[in-house]
Amino acid sequence: MVDNALCHCDIGSPGRATNRSKVIMARLHEYHGKQLLREAGFAVPKGQVVRSQGEVPAALAISGLPAVVKAQAWTTSRAAQGAIAIADNAGDVTAAAARMLSLKIGGFDVTEVLIEEKVDINREFYAGIVVDDANKTPVVIFSSIGGSGIEELARKYPKNVSKTPVDVRFGLREYEAREAVRKTGVTGSLQNELTKALLTLYRVARQWEARSAEINPLVLRGDGKLVACDCRITVDDSAVFRHPELKIEIAREFGRPPTALDKIAWSVEKDDYRGTFYFIEMARGYKKGEGFIGFHGAGGGGSMMSMDALVKRGYTIANFTDTSGNPPASKVYRAAKIILSQPNIDGYFGSGSGVASQEQFHSARGLVKAFWEENLSIPAVIRLGGNGEDKAIQILTEYTKNLPAPVEGYKKDDTADFCAQRMQKLLEAQPDKAAPRQMALPVTPDFTAKDPYSFETPTGKVVLDHALCRECQTKSCVQTCVPQILKNQDGVVVLNISREDAKAGKCIECLACEVECRIGGNSGGRVILPIPGLEEYRAKIMGA
Amino acid sequence: MSILVDETKTVIVQGITGREGMARTQLMQRYGTRVVAGCTPAKGGQDVLGVPVFDTVMEAVEKMGSIDVSTIFVPAPLVKNAALEAIAAGIKLLVIVPDRVPIYDVLEIAAAAKDAGARFIGPNTLGLLSPGRAVFGMIGGSASSAKDWFLPGRVGVTSRSGGITSSIAYYLSRAGIGLSTIIHVGGDGIIGTDHPAVMELFESDPDTDCVVMFGEIGTSQEERVADLIASGKFTKPLVAYIGGKGAQSGTRFSHAGAIIEGDRGTHDGKVKRLREVGATVVDNFGDIPDAVKTIIRPMETAKIPIIE
Secondary structure, eight states: OHHHHTOOOOOOOTTOOOOOOOEEESBOOHHHHHHHHHHTTOOOOOEEEESSGGGHHHHHHHHOSSEEEEEOOSOSOTGGGTOEEEESSHHHHHHHHHHHTTOEETTEEOOOEEEEEOOOEEEEEEEEEEEETTTTEEEEEEEBTBOTTHHHHHHHOGGGEEEEEOOTTTOOOHHHHHHHHHTTTOOHHHHHHHHHHHHHHHHHHHHTTEEEEEEEEEEEETTSOEEEOOEEEEEOGGGGGGOGGGOEEEOOOOSSOOOHHHHHHHHHHTTOOSSEEEEEEOOOSOOTTSOEEEEEBSSHHHHHHHHHHHHHTTOEESEEEEEESSOOHHHHHHHHHHHTTOTTOOEEEEOOSSSBSSOHHHHHHHHHHHHHHHTOOSOEEEEOOBTTHHHHHHHHHHTTTTSSSOEEEEOTTSOHHHHHHHHHHHHHTOSOTTOOOOOOSSSSOOOOOSSEEEEEOSSSEEEEEHHHHHTOSSOHHHHHOTTOOEEEETTEEEESSOHHHIIIIISOOOOHHHHHHHHHSOSOEEEEOOOTTHHHHHHHHHHO | OOSSOOTTSEEEEETTTSHHHHHHHHHHHHHTOEEEEEEOTTOTTOEETTEEEESSHHHHHHHHOOOSEEEEOSOGGGHHHHHHHHHHTTOOEEEEOOSOOOHHHHHHHHHHHHHHTOEEEOSSOOEEEETTTEEEEOTTSSHHHHHHHOOEEEEEEEESSHHHHHHHHHHHHHTTOOEEEEEEOOSSSSOSSOHHHHHHHHHTOTTOOEEEEEEESSSSHHHHHHHHHHTTSOOSOEEEEEEOTTOOTTOOOSSTTOOOBTTBSOHHHHHHHHHHTTOEEOSSGGGHHHHHHHHHHHHHHHHSOOOO
């Protein structure tokens, strides 16, 4: 009811694309949603967003007085949190905006405040488009008695709330929209206007591929005009790539704005469809020795369960990470590097469902490369159960023996609980838990080849030092290369396919030509896998 | 018997020349699945692992005769076209493996499938497997693992998590409990064949005695399974585990469908509804095999004929 009572609106300029500001996530803020509605010809309150007190006069020039001041935050109870105010004069508006810009809502800072014109409310409606998982169709929900607690309203007053499934191939028909309105008891010219409003809302939802698009309240103003006074639009994360004009920075859904590390992780995942990489930073501002763990899961269900196993033992998850769906070793490597960019984690815990379909030695190689580069000094417990688990555990544990910290590997018959117990044991055995950890900088250690031979991979570059290659007895990279794209030619290793094919994906970035070469060869192979932004990020936090 | 999957059905692999398509074709072949054709646009005429590759699904059907199942391994942005093509070619079961397929694409596939009387599993699924018979998709990863991990029997498994599908099936097999069919319905919010649909299939399968379900926060699937039980449409014993107890509202943990929106799709709500209608909901994942044993042992005992 909150937003309803305080709502004030006027009409912007319909049918015109707004000069859009950057949108952070697929869950749009109120004012972003209103921009999309206005472009589609929907009437929305006249107003403007401010990011500082100094911008208030310009906003007031648009909204006029009295005005409504609304903090832009992803919460449903803004008024209760002091995030909505109504003010009659410029001084009060400025004071309210300044106060809101210092608010923390749901653990994050309010950085944007919307200032809008006050509107006199004649009557309130609710209109929403949601995707129904049971029917597998979009559904139009319309209420003639407002929409606060729409589910509850629908139960209590079924005659006033209609639900209309839409055939996604044809879109919402005029008669369907009218019937949706008519069923709730609305007649006459108001029925016409509401029908049009539903058609427009559906068009917006469909155009931007919204998982949900709600106008609550949809207000009938004193002069008989319908105005969208609040609006929530959530674009489908998986469709964000089709809407570059929305400038959505990160197609992930968090309960807060993404952190710098979240964004770096998303840049790794964005264009790489090989497997899945999820990363959410869950904690900040903690110190080394306080029991925060870098978490690296595999598979959504198993990750959540493994997380719970750690939490039960009194640890806190510094981040949630999931690499699954058969990701290449390069993706697992990048995930590990990002996890290890959290300087104050006490340990590294990897565990998923335990019985993975993917070949686990890929993950092992990715982890080993990252652990080597970081000269891992915090204990790691990794469960790599599933396909190729024996080989995976051998790579993981044998190859990391010389690192300062212990790395333990487990298989499918070891439970997540048992692994969490091992993590605890290793952490308790640490002599100085609060001792700071050094992160690698540069992020990718320098490798100078005397006689370099290199080729590009889908997301990086392989460099083989033929000077070292010539002295190598084993050419272990040739045997261990998973896609078998290397050959021994006159004593050095080269591609046995074209460079174009390697870059196009024949090279699957299995990392064997580095990891196996450094163990069983002459250490002449490196895979350079850039992670945009990580260098600067580390430099910044290490300097601080 | 089994639901949906067996060794008699013919399968086409869409995206057979890609990294995943090729690897999973090998898995399916070696496990006993009848892979008869592959499809990659503009790569027709090739041969992958002895399977002929066609430019279009229509061409495959033209040359090979009707095909029962399509397993789809193409990048997410191309899934809609591939699925609509398979449906248009008369294929009645689609297994859509890729992750990150846009929701409105899935809705279009759903509408076309409904009209054509076709069914799809996924998206974002490992597929389905009937031990000792066949696999559609990529459960097990390799044939030798799949043979080793999953024993045939009379318990059905349905899960919203791929890894957990394998885990449950593996831990049940290791506990001596065999499986009729295991199915990963997919981790997305909108999927073709959800838990309730699977329950109806298991209900009519004479060789499934009991079902294990891995549910998660988000969507209405588990609540609708409870509705099926309440209305007598699912009558077999059900053991369930619901993941995501510790998840925060509004944040998504990997699976697109695993998100609580408002007060819907909560962990507690699902557990409560399922318990109300008599399902066994275990609090610890590790308790699933014991819970199943408690149910099926008396059933097995009851089946032993009494000799006078």
